[in-house]
Amino acid sequence: MHRLSHLRIHRWLGYLLLGLLLPLAFGIANAQTDSGTTETPTQEVIENMDKEQTPAGQSDGMVNNYVTAWGSSSAGGDLTGKDSKFATGVPKGELENVQDIFSTKNAFAALKENGSIVTWGDSTLGGNLTGEESDKATGVTGEKLENVQDIFSTRGAFAALKEDSSIVTWGNSSAGGDLTGKDSKFATGVTGGKLENVQDIFSTGAAFAALKENSSIVTWGHSAFGGDLTGEDSDIATGVLRGELDNVQEIFSTGAAFAAIVEGSPTNSTSWIEQLLKFVVFFVMVGTVIFIFAINDESRGGTGGGHGTL
Numbered sequence: 001m002h003r004l005s006h007l008r009i010h011r012w013l014g015y016l017l018l019g020l021l022l023p024l025a026f027g028i029a030n031a032q033t034d035s036g037t038t039e040t041p042t043q044e045v046i047e048n049m050d051k052e053q054t055p056a057g058q059s060d061g062m063v064n065n066y067v068t069a070w071g072s073s074s075a076g077g078d079l080t081g082k083d084s085k086f087a088t089g090v091p092k093g094e095l096e097n098v099q100d101i102f103s104t105k106n107a108f109a110a111l112k113e114n115g116s117i118v119t120w121g122d123s124t125l126g127g128n129l130t131g132e133e134s135d136k137a138t139g140v141t142g143e144k145l146e147n148v149q150d151i152f153s154t155r156g157a158f159a160a161l162k163e164d165s166s167i168v169t170w171g172n173s174s175a176g177g178d179l180t181g182k183d184s185k186f187a188t189g190v191t192g193g194k195l196e197n198v199q200d201i202f203s204t205g206a207a208f209a210a211l212k213e214n215s216s217i218v219t220w221g222h223s224a225f226g227g228d229l230t231g232e233d234s235d236i237a238t239g240v241l242r243g244e245l246d247n248v249q250e251i252f253s254t255g256a257a258f259a260a261i262v263e264g265s266p267t268n269s270t271s272w273i274e275q276l277l278k279f280v281v282f283f284v285m286v287g288t289v290i291f292i293f294a295i296n297d298e299s300r301g302g303t304g305g306g307h308g309t310l
Helices: 002-037 044-048 272-310
Strands: 098-102 107-112 118-124 148-153 157-162 167-172 196-205 206-212 216-223 248-253 258-262
Touching: 098 148, 107 148, 107 167, 148 196, 148 216, 157 196
Parallel strands: none
Antiparallel strands: 098 107, 107 118, 148 157, 157 167, 196 206, 206 216, 248 258
């Protein structure tokens, strides 16, 4: 009787164990089957994933750099320019695809990725590229500026270095905004009002100095701030010898003056041609004096001899 009971117990334990193991075995088999039939993404699926739309205002693979401004409305804080009668804004008050931004005291100039320029802020200090909204500011020809490589500024004007190494300026006429220097009695301009073959530009608070490819210097802007290389147009400014500066390696500036590192010796600042000319002039002057004295002596001697014979 006890033996029969033990057999029944073992049988029921076997059924229980079998009932526990069968579901587990089927689960493992299904998992293996599922993993074996899982397909990797095809190239078509990947391409469709890559074609997903990007957020509005952005292009595939590129970040759309836009500008946001705040602060004083008359000093460039308002991109629309509507909140100040002295300020100019940008079209629709929106500005995108910007590479870099430059500033005067109260105006901005944005260099876009396509090499064009957009300005906003105080119209008198370079905020208006046309120069039409201020009688103290000068604008650019055609009211557009493209193919710009770099921008420089004083406290009231901008100067753009273009890809062809030429210079275009706009802004306050007394602060370097006018290359001709005709629009301000305080400013000096460049010959012909044009400047080409420029390598780099430097600035003070109201004047520019351009380092040309031949290592010479050309300046323009307020005469008292370094705009006149001769120093003749201002009672408080000094100039350089002959108003010319060549063999320049580098330029530095303060708020109102420039300093240049020049290759060579200061003793050789005067060329041998100028020294020769000075010698010739001195020789002619001495010779003329001697000739005059000789004529006077001869005329006095001849007159005295005539009286003696009488």
